[in-house]
Amino acid sequence: MTYDPVGWHNYKFFYGDGKKEAWLMSQGHLIGYQFSGLNDEKKNLVPMTNWLNAGTYYGTDNTNQESMLYYENRLDSWLANHPNYYLDYKVTPIYQKDELIPRQIELQYVGIDEKGKLLEIKVGGSKEKVDQYSVTHVVLDNVSANAEINYLDGTAKNTVKNKEEKAKKRS
Numbered sequence: 001m002t003y004d005p006v007g008w009h010n011y012k013f014f015y016g017d018g019k020k021e022a023w024l025m026s027q028g029h030l031i032g033y034q035f036s037g038l039n040d041e042k043k044n045l046v047p048m049t050n051w052l053n054a055g056t057y058y059g060t061d062n063t064n065q066e067s068m069l070y071y072e073n074r075l076d077s078w079l080a081n082h083p084n085y086y087l088d089y090k091v092t093p094i095y096q097k098d099e100l101i102p103r104q105i106e107l108q109y110v111g112i113d114e115k116g117k118l119l120e121i122k123v124g125g126s127k128e129k130v131d132q133y134s135v136t137h138v139v140l141d142n143v144s145a146n147a148e149i150n151y152l153d154g155t156a157k158n159t160v161k162n163k164e165e166k167a168k169k170r171s
Contacts, residue, residue, distance in 0.1 A: 003027070005045045007100025007154035014160040015057040015146040022058035024147050024156055026050050030091040030105070032072040046093045047101050047154060049144040057146065065125045071107055071138060074123035078111070085119065086112040094139075099151040107138040 005027055014021045028048030029036070038044055048068075050057055055064030062073045068091075079087050089109045093102035110133070111119030120134040127138045143149070146160045 003040050003042050003045060005042070005047050008047050009154045009156070011147075011156055011158070013144075013146050013156075013158040014162045016160070018160050018162045020058065021162070022050065024049060024144055026053045028053040028068070028105075030093065031089065032068070032076075034072065034076050035087075035089060046105075047142075048105070049142055049147070049149070051144040052105065052140055052142050057144070065127060066140060068105065068107070068140060071109075071123060071125060074125075075109060075121070078121055078123065082111065084114050087121075088112055088135075096151065100154050101149060101151040102142050103151055104142060105140050107140070108135050110135045 008027065009025070011024045012021050013024050025047050027045045029038075030044050030046060031038075033039060036044065051066065053068055055061035055067030055069050060069055061067070062069045064070055075087060075089065079085075087109060089107070092106045094104040094106060095102050109121055111121045113119055118134040120130055121136055122128050122130065125138055127140065129137050131137060146158060148157045148159055150156065
């Protein structure tokens with residue numbers, strides 16, 4: 001990735017028991033690469049915690065319903081299982097006032113059959129809410145349990161002490 005979105009800062013923070021550390025943020029694609037084929041498109045990138053983007057602090061966890069990956073993979077499977085249908089998919093970052101980091105990401109999706117009829121898609125996420133037009137809405141928080149994020153300027157503080165700091169505190 002050669003483009004850093006507005007507000008981009010990155011920190012390697014401790015997580016869990018403080019023995020391991022991982023990058024807090026990623027340059028998150030609003031529309032996943034599997035749907036757009038775009039990797040370094042400025043309009044498609046915002047700072048996202050790895051928890052929101054990939055479902056874990058390090059690597060990926062597509063079972064985490066708090067992550068975009070969970071919904072993206074299931075929508076991709078829905079498309080593969082419905083080759084004659086279309087997916088109408090919209091992703092919106094939600095900011096407060098002049099903040100540089102979105103506090104939330106809203107996903108909206110609906111299937112469309114070959115006759116143009118809207119089809120409700122539910123992929124099993126606990127955050128799914130379907131409106132009167134059969135469009136599913138999911139709002140995900142741009143947070144990480146190991147960090148306190150300043151959404152106004154993109155800075156953050158690690159809230160998990162490393163194992164050495166924990167040992168000093170005990171002595």
